[in-house]
Amino acid sequence: MNPLEPAIVVDNVTRRFGAITAVDGVSFSVQPGEIFGLLGHNGAGKTTLIRLINGLFRPDSGQIHTLGHDPTLAGDRVRRRTGVLTEYPALDQYLTPAENLGVYAAIHGLDRAFSRAQTVRLLTRFGLNPDAKEPARSLSAGLKQRVALARALVHDPELLLLDEPTSNLDPLAARGVRDLVLELSREHGRTVLLSTHNLAEAQELCDRVAIMWRGRLLAVGSVAELAPQGGTSAVHVQVDAPELALEVAERHAALTDPQLLSDGRTVEVRLDRADVAALVADLVGAGVAVEAVIPQHPSLEDIYVAAHSLLGTDQKVTA
């Protein structure tokens, strides 16, 4: 693969299952070494998209290129270079964690010595005993998730397709997985496609995100790129009369009600940036002394909410 060529190209892809359109005209690309987030509710089409990218499904229309190959024609070549953590990271229950990794190492053609070294390295990294004799069924959900992630990494894949990688993990283990994802991308140049519901995690890890809704793409870009077009963001307004300010702010707030913060004199309002001046004018007109107006950097949550607010207006947020 040309190092300048995108690791993933999804070009106007549609995939239907009977009457249901799981993926509807989706286009985006992922650059080598990038961490790319797929965001969306359940049923948004994220898992179907991962299966399309890895050649488990053929698109009904459109084209996909994964690591320079068409996965519908050369699925085995693609899957040799991808590592997948599925949404439900089921392990072979009667095999030990090391045996689980050993099976996948053998499938990927790793020789025994390298396979053993990888198994020991990865299980140790994830806080598991590589010599444990207990079968996987005796592990907690969090430990199973770690073994499944180690299994996805056993052949040192160039492209990682991770479906909810931290969903069953405790905060410390989730932190460890996030650190690993960052390390794989930043230090080892691996490309990561991360499907998640966790917007804070996506904001922390992802270089760019795609927001999906019922198979459609609502937005693609980095948080910074999407923010100006996100429509709304939070503004903190410090006032001398917070109760009155809340009443005035309600007329300007978009999507969510204004809130009084814990300091007792700051009102947080989510509104269009263009409305900030009008809000301040109304507050002053109502007799409220405005001491400060502090725009907040829009979060991915702001962008996500804004992207969904555009539904029905047939607009797509693009970077």
Added chain:
Amino acid sequence: MNWAGVFAVMRKDLATVLRNNGVRIPLLAAPIMILVVLPILLVSGGDALVTSTPVPIEQLGGDAFENAFGGLDPQSAQDATGVATTAGGWAVFVLEVFIAPLYLLVPLIVATVIAADSFAGERERGTLEALLHTPTTDEELLTAKFLASWLPATVVAIGGFAVYCVVANAVAWPTLGRIFFPNTTWLVLAFWVAPGLAALALAVMTVVSSRVSSLQSAHQVGSLLVLPIVLLLIAQVSGGVLLDTQLAIGMGAVVWLLGLVVLRGAGRRLRRETLAARL
């Protein structure tokens, strides 16, 4: 073909079967019941009967035989065994003729239990998706799944036959006083028909398991496979069909042919996309 990958998937499936009591116990229980417990009970029961009614088997018709053996046809017994002495004839009839169709249940049961677990069970446990995301081709996956079921079914069938040889000669020794088993028909059954039946059962179960959504459904459909064997048993006992060497060879040929045809169809149907769509 990536044989390392094929053997890896095969070993994984075999380990799952061997370590899972839910699969392992039925696999052992059926052969033990059919090939050890049943012949001992039937031959001992026959011995008890002939001790109390010391008459040639051809005279043992009517109500006495009917009451004792639930309708087994004495003429069939004599035709099949060529032995007219009561105790010896009964033992040979039971061990060579009556048990033969039941023996064929062994590869069928083993193959259907493992094959159902192989696809439907793997889907139910959620492990199939991870496997589909690996570079194994559809052909490699089918080969691995086939071998993982066919090898144990054949090993259990032939191993069961070896055990049965010992059991049959042991239980018949008091009346016959010689080693009489196996005959040619049984050798054909064990080394030709049983592996073919296992292959046929696997081919059918591969189609079934890749289309149903649960292990329970796969088992329910798979249980229908024993019906032809039950029909053979009824035909054999009633004298309608006598399972001799020629019939066994012919039956084996038909079974292998059917198995290969169904397996080829299964290979065409078993596509990654079809399996993934049912996850």
